[in-house]
Amino acid sequence: MRRLMLVLLVLVGTAAPALAQDDKKYDVNIGGGAMFPIGSYKDSFDTGGSFNIGATYFINPMIGIQGEYNYGRMNGPEKTINVSPTPGGITSAQLIQSNQQMNNFLFDAVIRPPQSRDRLVGGYVLTGLGLYHRQVQLTSPAIGYTTFCDPYWYVCYPAAVPVDNILGDRSSTDFGINFGGGVTFGHEVKFYVEARYHYVWGPAINVVNGAVPSGLPSNTNASYFPLLFGVRF
Secondary structure (H helix, E strand, O other): OHHHHHHHHHHHHHHHHHHHHHOOOEEEEEEEEEEEEEHHHHHOOOOEEEEEEEEEEEOOOOEEEEEEEEEEEEEOOOEEEEEEOOOOOOOEEEEEEEEEEEEEEEEEEEEOOOOOOOOOEEEEEEEEEEEEEEEEEEEOOOOOEEEEEEHHHOEEEEEEEEHHHOOEEEEEEEEEEEEEEEEEEEOOOEEEEEEEEEEEOOOEOOOOOOOOOOOOOOEOOEEEEEEEEEEEO
């Protein structure tokens, strides 16, 4: 009996450090990758890049709360606008360029299955809310009058206005949701691959002197997903 008790004490003593390391309370993640617009959103912006940094506090070995900052940038496809020297005059096609920069603050619940310290591959799922700040920049060498409408550029002028009315910076700060998951590789320092779906509720488009042309969305709700590669430690 004494020998059995001695063996049990030795086993508990050797297992305690490993269990303590599995029960790590904090996790920091840094990563980056590509972000892909979905649906009608991709008609206004191309695939872009994303960077994120965050930290997770684990309530227990399986459940954590993550706060994260995410920056993304997507350039818009080159488009042309019909410009005339006077309202209703003869028009010519002129180039207009765009880009969108996003600064997002995300708050997620993270769930991961039990995992021993010596296991090389792991995984997790996460879901939560976010505050999304989207800023759109429009530039063009054109001078004159034009009509143009793109809700995701926060611009809709069905009637002719000076080109300067369209150019410049516009932004909106809105709430959204996200959910997805990732796979990790490693022990103390873990490399990860993660994919997440984001949906942002945007404001209704402000239409000046008319209505949104048929086939275009009447609001700036947007969806996209980033594919990220990074490290957790």
